[in-house]
Amino acid sequence: MEILIPGALPPATVAPELIQYVERSCPALVDRLKIIPAQIIRLAPDEIGCTPFEAVELLRKGYLTPATTNLGAGLGPLRAGVTQPNEKVWVAELSSVTVGTNGAALVDPRGLNIMQAEADDLFDAVCSLWVDSPISILPISSTRWRVWLNREPEINSISPSAMTGMAMADWWPQHESARSWRKLLNEIQMVWHEHPVNLARAERGAPPINSLWLYGGAHGWTVDRNLPAPIIYEGLSSSHAQGDWANWIEALPALSTYLSEQPADARLTLVGPQHIIELRPVMPSWWRRLLPARPQHWKTWWNLPN
Secondary structure (H helix, E strand, C coil): CCCEEEEECCCCHHHHHHHHHHHCCHHHHHHHHCCCCEEEEEECHHCCCCHHHEEEEEEEECCCCCCCCCCHHHHHHHHHHHCCCCCCEEEEEEECEEECEEEEEECCCCHHCHHHHHHHHHHHHHHHHHHCCCCEEEECCCCEEEECCCCCCCCCCCCCCHHHCCCHCCCCCHHHHHHHHHHHHHHHHHHHHCHHHHHHHHHCCCCCEEEEEEEEEEEECCCCCCCCCCCCCCHHHHHHHHHHHHHHHHHHHHHHHHHHHCCCEEEEECCCCEEEEEEEECCCCCCCCHHCCCCCCCCCHHHCCC
């Protein structure tokens, strides 16, 4: 049994200040941190093309990264539900781009709250743009479109969630192979600029849906149903994503209560912005069970630099 806890590892900039609250409000977690051996696994989004949480999702479903793409490219066929290995799969995420002093950046997609009616209206407004082109696009959810391109673009794939906080210029598809996609995207952005959906979103203080983020490029693959699916505890993920550490602290007692009700031999996977920590209980030798457990120095790795 594995319990996956996204948002359990805050960034190093705030982690030292939050340790005292973890000790005070989440004793059930601290008790496990003290005695269970920890394995630190670095999963930097700019290296793997997705967030650590998305990486764990792919790995727990049995995805094997080919040498030609990064790990995050596997999200394309996973999100589109494509299992045929003879085709590469690209998806485009409805996105919000902001421009600041450091250039263009994507708004965290988890905070966009796109309604299905909005997605339908935005699609209807632009679907005629590719009617006579070799590019085809179909919606597959309220936030995502499947994209068939006229040629395979040379793109270093990265998911929209992993792009949060990064400069778009470092990941924007500049190669000639992506020229037709850039041209179409520019036309889509012009149509959406003053679209009623975005005018209505502006009135209620929501970010505009003004772009698409293309990612994927891996061949279709099949989820391994024989692998046990982890239990995902979501109590910390929202406040972690928003950097709302007051609410994150308030959510700790509920996590402690939850963990106190789980088996002592449950495997915990704590997820942060740049790495994960796996806590795997092991049965000690008979003679070690006669000795008091040696505390793990968990504070040394809980706030690793990110």
